[in-house]
Amino acid sequence: MKKAIGRIYILIIMLFLYLPIFTLIVLSFNEAKSMSVWTGFSLKWYEELFRSKIMMGAIVNTFSIAILAALVATVVGTMAVLGMAAMKQRHVNVLMGFNNIPMLNADIVTGIALMLFFLMVGLPRGYMTILFSHATFCIPYVILSVKPRMNKNTDRLFEAALDLGASERYAFRRIVLPELRPGIMSGFLLSFTMSVDDFIITYFTRGAGINTISTLIYSQVKVGIRPSLFALSTLVFAAALIVLLAVNLRQSRDDKAIAA
Amino acid sequence: MIAKKRYAAPFILWIIAGTVIPLISIAYYGFTSRDGSFTFANIAAMFRHDHMQALGLSLLLAFISTLICLIIAFPMAMVLRESKYGKQGFLIFVIILPMWMNFLLRTMAWQVLLERQGVINSLLGLFGLPRQEMMNTPGAIVLGMVYDFLPFMILPIYNTVSKIDNHLIEAAYDLGATKLGTYTKIILPLSVPGIVSGITMVFIPALTTFVISNMLGGGKINLIGNIIEQEFTVNSNWYLGSGLSLVMMVFIILSMLLLRKFDKTGGENLI
Incomplete structure (x- = not known):
């Protein structure tokens, strides 16, 4: 029952x-x-979809921004985790507090804040501003997924490798990277999906004439659903x-x- | 040491350029009038009748949606907890899958269903029933919010509920607890962290949305998100828009502090 x-x-x-x-x-x-x-x-609607240059452009923009933003966020985030491991706990806490802001803040506030920043420094809004904004909200997710992977042991193994005559590069590639890899992978994937899915922040930080899938859907739905x-x-x-x-x-x- | 402080430099620069300065800019515009002098007018503008109405409606609709999500999600998480391991994985997969579809498309789906010439009305027509006006109502907006955000409530609750040790529940029964007693004294208190993060993940996007209200409210129902968005896109009054955003941020922070009081783990289950 x-x-x-x-x-x-x-x-x-x-x-x-x-x-x-x-x-x-x-x-x-x-x-x-x-x-x-x-x-x-x-199948004519599929034909119309694939014929539409605007739509295809938006698809290319969406995925290229997502890949680039995720890459940048993964590199910056992973480096930050390595850097924070050398810092005092007090300083790490401060940095993590700032790190949480884009995650906890409402997207509309993050989007508007970034837009005002671009306006203030006189940066024309377009592809690069979207990319910068996406990396901004992706970095926190990378840090949160990589940080738990970095522990005391990682460092000890690294030192041991150096003592045994490994070069820093070699020890990094063979010891540290494999330890962090699952976190790096999930951070990258999370960033990619967050970027593809984002509408609100893109909406405020894009300029006229550039669209991602999300912003294109929004403007099309407004005039009538096709x-x-x-x-x-x-x-x-x-x-x-x-x-x-x-x-x-x-x-x-x-x-x-x-x-x- | 693999760790060197300077590796964090790009991250710190990014925080400064991407988070700190933008938030300062929003604060700057919020406290500045059009002619460039310091003012509280943009903040005080929240008390204007139409803005208060929008804020009140946003709080109400966000509260109702969050409550409905919670009422649906908690039993769902319990059912998931009790299903077999392999089946559990499948069900989680099925719940996550819609989250991967663009939320604008998901909201559009409800527009297609609810519209006057839409799917539900033509089905009603087949049975000779009168057409219903479902679009452009607060109900449609709540429906859209629940639909878009439900997985964000189910997953965190499931995460905590699935970790509750079965022995605790059995012990409660052995010691003569009733079913209700076990729920209120054991299961519910242990699932608080999941419930809290679920509420945060539903309430805040629901409170600040302008997309769902625009698409399902037909631009006739203004939430606080719509008011702010229009100040930036239609009226080009960044000063007022920033002021209202600041007030909205205060509401977000307040609701988070309030929620954190219930969750003693300090929000570690946020993702």
Whole structure:
């Protein structure tokens, strides 16, 4: 009885989460522009999506910014963790306090603050300002995922390697990096997804004429939803499904490898 | 020593340029009038009737959405805790997946469903029922908020609930606790950190959103986020916009301090 109630509950939540998404997927194959009448199967909205230069440009911007921001954030964040390991706890606490600000602050405040900063220093808003802003809100996540990996032992092993005649570079590559790698990887992935998903901060820090997927959707929805956006939803959903499945499979394979 | 202080230099510079100076700029604009002199007017503008109304509505809708998310998420986390290990992984996967879809697209989905010519109304039409006006209502906005933010409530609660030792619960039963007693005395207190971080992750974005209210409120319902956004994009009054943002930040900090009081771990479960 209890189990049945649990199952029904899960089912209801799943329907709530997925019915809206599946509605979009079904409508993306609808020939008519209408949101309520099914007139036949068609791929024309996908064609319209791929023909649109603006849309393709936005997709390129989104992913190139996400990769670059995640890379910069990963390098700066990992270096910061190495640096903080040499500092007094008191100073680390202060830095971590500042590190938390972009995470805890509302996105709209972070976005506006960055926009005002760019205006004050006279930086024209565009690709670079978006990139800078994205790295700003990604760095905290990298630090939070790498920091727990760095411990006293890492340092001791590094010293031991040096004593045994390893060069600093070699010891770093063979000892420190493998210890930090899981944290670095998850920090990079987290940054990438946060960047791809961001709308609010991009909205305030972009200039006219440059779009990411999010800002383009927002401006298109304002003038009226076109079914090509349903096609985009379907593709985004499919991509998320594939990536998450791949990550999960890899993880369960790694788990098995550890268990074996 | 692998660790050298100077490795933190780029990070410190980034904090200064990306966090400290921008926050100072917002404070500067917030306390400056259009002619460049110091003023409290932009802060005091929050007390204007329309702004107070927007702030009140934001607080109300954010509170309702957070409460609904909590009521849905807690039982969900318990059900997850009690399901088999393999199935648990699958269910978590299914809950995370929508989070990976752009939230503008997810909000748009509700627009498609709720609109006057939308999916729900045409289904109603099939059964000969009258069309409903669902868009551009506070209810639509709450629905959008719950839909967008629900996973952010489920996951942290699940994280803490799944770590509760079964022996504690069995011990409670062995010592004669009722079901209700076990929930209120054992499970609920132990899941407080998850609940607190869930509330933070839902309440603050809900309080400050302007996207959901714009898309599902049709621009007719103004939340405090909409007012601030319009000051920057439509009215180009950065001074007023900054002043109102500062006041909103105070509300965010206050709600966090309030929440932290309940969570003795000090917000370590934030992610």
